[in-house]
Amino acid sequence: MPSVSSKEKLKIRSLELPLTERFLKAREDFPSLRRVDNGVQLAYLDGPAGTQVPQQVIDAMSRYYATSNANTHGCFITSKETDALLEEARCTAAVFLGTPDSSTISFGANMTTLTFSLSRAIGRTLQDGDEVVISQLDHEANRGPWLTLRERGVVIKEIPVRPNATLDEEEMRSVITERTKLVAIGMSSNAFGTVNNVELARELSANVGAWLFLDAVHYAPHFSIDVQKLDTDFLVCSAYKFYGPHVGMLYSRKGLLEHLETDRLRTQDPTAPFRMETGTLNHAAIVGVRAAIDYLASFGEGSTERERLVTAMNRIASYEHSLAASLYAELGRIAGVTVCGVAFDDPHRAPTVSFTLDGKTPEEICTRMAEHGICVWDGHFYAIRPMEVLGLLEQGGVTRVGISLYNTSEEIERLLETVRLIASEN
Ligand SMILES: Cc1ncc(COP(=O)(O)O)c(C=O)c1O
Known part of the structure; x- marks a missing residue:
């Protein structure tokens, strides 16, 4: 910090x-x-x-290694400090994404790894002939993990990209149908800077009872995010794109993860958000995520961290x-x-x-x-x-x-x- x-x-x-x-x-x-x-x-x-x-993030990470480095859930001081620092980082990440609930935030190695884990878990709920909608504009990390579901008989449909690097919204309307179980689209293109109409994707997916998964990796460094306003089911981003270390973050709507059979050990905490977190995480980097979000907030003003973050962004x-x-x-x-x-x-x-x-x-x-x-x-x-x-x-x-x-x-x-x-x- x-x-x-x-x-x-x-x-x-x-x-x-x-x-x-x-x-x-x-x-x-x-x-x-x-x-x-x-x-x-x-x-x-x-x-x-x-x-x-920034130096503030580098200092927070070095300070963690110099004073509090330990594994989690131990009886001794540095382990207790690690538990507290990880929970503080989770709370700050929740504020960054616009939710008061830190149990909706899971950390992981990066966006791609989290998305693969989630696609395997969601895949276990899908049946032959169910459909998942992805887009032609997206980074492969928001396509490849969903494309693997074809092995289970899931049909993948693509929203086409137009020559000006925007998504074809008319086609979006027609590919999302009663058979759609999930719509996975990017908020912004890392190749062309396009910002997609994710409100439309939410409306169309909600109409047919499908989940919405948003890739906010390219969006998060440039605009504030409000998962409640977006009404999204899942959202992923990566702190190394917004002045932090190499850590991925997944938001899952409260109550959703518990319905999913995630890859996990019998020794692992089965509750959200830990249900998605396998093995020992990169503690120092997660401490750095908090420092990066605090750093962003320092460009804003207001009486709460959220207000400072929104004005800063x-x-x-x-x-x-x-x-x-x-x-x-x-x-x-x-x-x-x-x-x-x-x-x-x-x-x-x-x-x-x-x-x-x-x-x-x-x-x-x-x-x-x-x-x-x-x-x-x-x-x-x-x-x-x-x-x-x-x-x-x-x-x-x-x-x-x-x-x-x-x-x-x-x-x-x-x-x-x-x-x-x-x-x-x-
Ligand atoms: C839009 C977008 N999505 C996903 C990713 C993958 O992120 P990560 O490196 O955290 O797996 C990137 C990385 O460049 C990206 O730009």
Whole structure:
């Protein structure tokens, strides 16, 4: 946990400064932003693959190892401290996702592992001919685990993706039927930044009594989440995408996990949320999850952690949106560049901008960017299905630029200059 004094300092700073300066100042919290390669300071525009970590999170994790490291449920002090720290982290994660009930939050290695475990458990409740609806836009981690259910005779239907990287809502209406038992869709695309109409998915799935599973991995770093308002049955996210360590989190509506035959040992606590948690968890990292959420909350204001988180996420969204919108517009002006996905006139658009450049593969572009100290990704980022459908896979996918709260307009300008340079070499 960050010490009270550093938390207070952050809070005061965030109230005093205008938006841009507040985020510029936040850069001091991230030691890795000082990293220099080939004499150039690195510009981390790779947030969708994992964000950098502030000192507050690093300190919380080191403090755990230095003072409280133990296994759970022992009679001695460090074990009791570990139990308390894990429960505090669970409570904070619950607040982050908009529920007062920490028993709805299970931790795991990452989103993919949790989703595979859940798909096996849900699969045991399904019969031959039952249907599960997934989408063509999603990351493979929200497709592969459900596709394995075909082995049990479950029929998997796909909501198609349109050329502008949005889901076809008319098709969503027709693929969700009385036979649908589960709809598994992403809140936001990690490849194109699209934000999906999950309210429609909820309405349609509720009409036929199907469960809703939301992949919030790409959404959680940019917008606040309210599982109660979403009325979702399950939601997953990963803390390493929002300034925390490599830990996955699963929200399950109260009472649901108890109905599922999860993979578990006879020695394991059969109640929720532990029913989904096998083996010894990464305690230090879970302590780090709490610190990461507290860190996010420090950008907001209000009398409760939830209020601080919601205001913080709104500020983060607005700051990132302005950088991403100008990046999207400027990239579109470079000859030979095709920018993917929908425009930034919708404020609810994740700040992730992908593009292709005639005559250069995404790998060539990213290699050249790296020479200029710019960290960006090429390829399909495991969102391989939309790349296939949109005909982008054969050319090596796309180049993806992700904006995080520590990015600056200077970094965007540096990136644009480099793209202009690469384009001019064609
Ligand atoms: C949208 C989305 N879903 C799922 C995942 C998988 O998350 P994890 O690495 O925690 O398994 C990712 C990772 O990039 C992602 O971006």
